[in-house]
Amino acid sequence: MKARAWSRPAFNLSLAAWRELRARHREPIARALELRYKAAGVVFSALSRLQQRMYGPELEGLEMRPPLFLVGHWRSGTTLLHELLALDPGFAAPSTFACFNPHHFLLTRHRPPAPTRAMRPSGDLAVSPLSPQEEEFALLCTGAVSAYEAFMFPAAVSQLEALSDPDRFEPTRALRWDATMAWMLRATVYASGAERRPLLKSPTNSFRIRRLAALFPGAAFVRLVREPCAVFASTLRLWRSMWARYALSAAPAQDALIKIVLATRLVLEENLQTAFRTLPVERTATIRYEDLLANPRGTIEALYERLGLGDPSELLPRVDTYIAQHPAPPTAQSAQPWRMLVQDRWRQMFDDFGYARS
Numbered sequence: 529m530k531a532r533a534w535s536r537p538a539f540n541l542s543l544a545a546w547r548e549l550r551a552r553h554r555e556p557i558a559r560a561l562e563l564r565y566k567a568a569g570v571v572f573s574a575l576s577r578l579q580q581r582m583y584g585p586e587l588e589g590l591e592m593r594p595p596l597f598l599v600g601h602w603r604s605g606t607t608l609l610h611e612l613l614a615l616d617p618g619f620a621a622p623s624t625f626a627c628f629n630p631h632h633f634l635l636t637r638h639r640p641p642a643p644t645r646a647m648r649p650s651g652d653l654a655v656s657p658l659s660p661q662e663e664e665f666a667l668l669c670t671g672a673v674s675a676y677e678a679f680m681f682p683a684a685v686s687q688l689e690a691l692s693d694p695d696r697f698e699p700t701r702a703l704r705w706d707a708t709m710a711w712m713l714r715a716t717v718y719a720s721g722a723e724r725r726p727l728l729k730s731p732t733n734s735f736r737i738r739r740l741a742a743l744f745p746g747a748a749f750v751r752l753v754r755e756p757c758a759v760f761a762s763t764l765r766l767w768r769s770m771w772a773r774y775a776l777s778a779a780p781a782q783d784a785l786i787k788i789v790l791a792t793r794l795v796l797e798e799n800l801q802t803a804f805r806t807l808p809v810e811r812t813a814t815i816r817y818e819d820l821l822a823n824p825r826g827t828i829e830a831l832y833e834r835l836g837l838g839d840p841s842e843l844l845p846r847v848d849t850y851i852a853q854h855p856a857p858p859t860a861q862s863a864q865p866w867r868m869l870v871q872d873r874w875r876q877m878f879d880d881f882g883y884a885r886s
Contacts, residue, residue, distance in 0.1 A: 537773050537774060538564065538565070538568070538774070539628070539665070539668060539669055539679075539680065539774065540568065540572055540628055540629055540631070540669050541565060541568070541569055541572065541668070541669050541671075542569050542572045542573045542576055542631060542669065542670055542671055543566065543569030543570050543572070543573045544569075544573060544670075544671045545569065545668070545669060545670055545671035546565045546566060546569045547569075548671045548673075549677060549680065549681070552677070552684075553677065553680075553681035553683075553684065553777070555681060555683070555776070555777035555778075556777075557776045557777060561776060572631040572632075572669075573631070575631045575632040575635065576630075576631040576632070576670070578632075578635065579631060579632055579634050579635050582634070582635070583634050583715070583718070586718065587711060587714040587715060587718060590714045590717065590718055590722060591722070592713060592714060592717050592722075592726060592744075593723075593724070593725040593726070594725070594744060594745065594746030594747045594748065595713060595725065595726035595727070595728055595740075595744050595747045595748075596613070596619070596725060596726070596727050596728070596747070596748050596749075596750065596835070596837070597728050597729070597733050597737075597740060597747060597748070597749045597750070598610055598613075598727075598728065598729040598730075598749075598750050598752065599729075599730075599731065599733045599734040599737065599749055599750070599751050599752070599800065600731060600734060600751045600752035600753060600754075600800075601731055601734070601753075601754075601759055601763070601793055601796055601797070602731045602759075602762075602763050602766055603754070603758075603759050603762035603763050603766060604731075604752040604753055604754040604759055604817060605752040605753075605754050605815075605817030605820060605821075606729050606730075606731060606752045607729065608817070608820060608821075609729070609750065609752060609815065609820060610660045610727070610729035611659070611660060611850065611854075612820075612824065612828065612843075612847050612850060613727055613828075613843075614660040614727060615843055615846040615847060615850060616840070616842070616843040616846075617724075617842070618723075618724060618725060618837075618838060619724055619725055619726075619727035620716050620717045620719075620720035620721065620724035620725065620726055620727060621660035621661075621716070621720075621726075621727040621728070621729075622660065622661055622663050622666065622712065622716045622728070623657060623658050623659065623660065623661060624655055624656065624657050624658070624659045624660075624661040625657035625658065626661070626666065626715070626716065626719070627661040627662060627663055627664075627665040627666045627669075628661070628665055628666075628669065629669075630666035630669050630670050630712060630715075631669070631670070633715070633719070634715055634718070634719060637719050660727070660729065662729055662730040662732075663709070663712050663713075663716075663728055663729075663730060664676050664730040664732050664733075666708075666712045667705070667708055667709065667712070670708055671704075671708075672701075672704055672705045672708040672709070673691055673694070673697055673701050673705055674691060674692075674732070675687075675688045675691040675692045675732045675735075676732070677691060678691070678767075679770045679771070679774045679775070680774055680775060680776050680777075681775075681776060681777050682767075682771050682775050682777060682778065682779040682780060683777065683778075683780070685767060685780065685785070685788055686780075686788050688732070688735070688792050689735050689792070689795050689796075689799070692732040692733075692734075692735035692736055693735045693736045693739065693799075694706065694736060694739050695736070695738070695739055706739075706743055709740075709743065710743065710744075713726045713728070713744070731796075734751075734796050734799060734800050735795075735796060735799050737749060737799070737800065737803035737804070737807075738803050738806065741803075741806075741807060746811075747811070748811040748812070748813075748835050749803075749804070749807065749811065749812050749813075750812075750813045750814075750815060750831065750835070751800055751804070751812070751813070751814045751815070752814075752815055752816075752817055752820075753814060753815070753816055753817065753877070753881045754816070754817035754818070755817075755818065755883050756793075756870055756871075756874045756877050756878060756883060757863035757866070757867050757870050757871070758863060759793070760789060760790075760793075760863055760866060760870045760874070761863035761866065763789050763793075764782075764785060764786070764789060767779075767785060767789075768785075786866070786869075790869070790870070790873045790874070793874060793877075794873070794874070797876075797877060810834070810835065810836065811835065813831055813834050813835055814881075815827060815831065816881060816882070821856050824847050824848075824851055825844050825847060825848070828840055828843065828844065828847060829844070867886070871885045871886075
């Protein structure tokens with residue numbers, strides 16, 4: 529157990545982040561794991577202080593263009609759209625290396641990691657350290673409250689909304705979240721080029737659109753949707769695969785996880801629907817994953833026109849190349865055992881987004 533504690537995959541948490549997590553999640557874990565996170569946390573905290581001293585003043589004065597946020601439930605196709613839009617040199621998307629190493633990626637950006645690719649835990653896409661990634665991992669690693677605490681402490685999966693929406697945090701934690709999110713966006717732009725527009729993707733942002741719109745005036749939001757049964761089956765697999773890799777405590781039973789996923793999607797969609805109604809129509813768009821797969825060029829052209837993102841002509845050939853090199857993976861898990869349940873509980877989503885119920 530001691531050898532595995534030092535070799536198993538782990539998130540790169542600062543010492544403050546680890547202490548914050550343990551204050552909220554007191555489940556007993558192996559002593560060797562506690563020691564590992566504390567020892568690594570000391571190193572990451574020291575690097576973070578050095579990075580802040582070197583770049584903090586420049587980042588504070590950095591002017592950013594309004595970000596573009598890709599939102600929607602997990603497994604709805606946000607990753608594919610993120611990868612495609614990040615091919616546009618006008619966007620600045622945080623890399624996987626940056627999101628998992630927020631403490632020092634500015635310090636080491638001139639010596640980029642080797643672009644080796646490995647499969648994500650979900651098993652559907654190979655990513656490299658340079659691939660665009662969810663900024664939510666950077667929030668987790670630096671100690672801001674994050675829904676991805678549930679990857680490490682699975683019981684938190686029942687609190688995804690509460691862990692995602694800063695409007696529900698204690699005031700000091702909400703302000704810290706704001707500052708951390710703003711820092712990550714500025715650092716991403718600084719590393720990529722100040723003229724670029726931030727491009728962010730995380731399903732957790734679906735719970736906090738009003739907060740993001742206030743924090744980043746002029747921000748635009750693209751919602752991805754996908755056939756609900758496919759989303760449900762793939763989400764179950766996502767949580768199980770992430771827990772197999774990162775969990776430090778016991779995971780919920782399958783029946784409990786099914787209930788949580790069904791309920792969480794309803795809350796997430798309600799948040800999205802409500803928030804989208806408060807935003808100007810020219811700053812919101814909804815895309816079906818199936819339409820993106822069937823016609824990536826046309827879907828992206830329509831998106832650029834709706835949101836006023838500029839001329840996509842330089843992007844489209846790159847999209848063609850990407851699609852040719854990355855064919856859509858087959859559905860990894862059948863939704864058949866839960867089809868009737870999903871059609872009943874998520875009935876409104878089938879109707880709202882034009883999916884047939886069999």
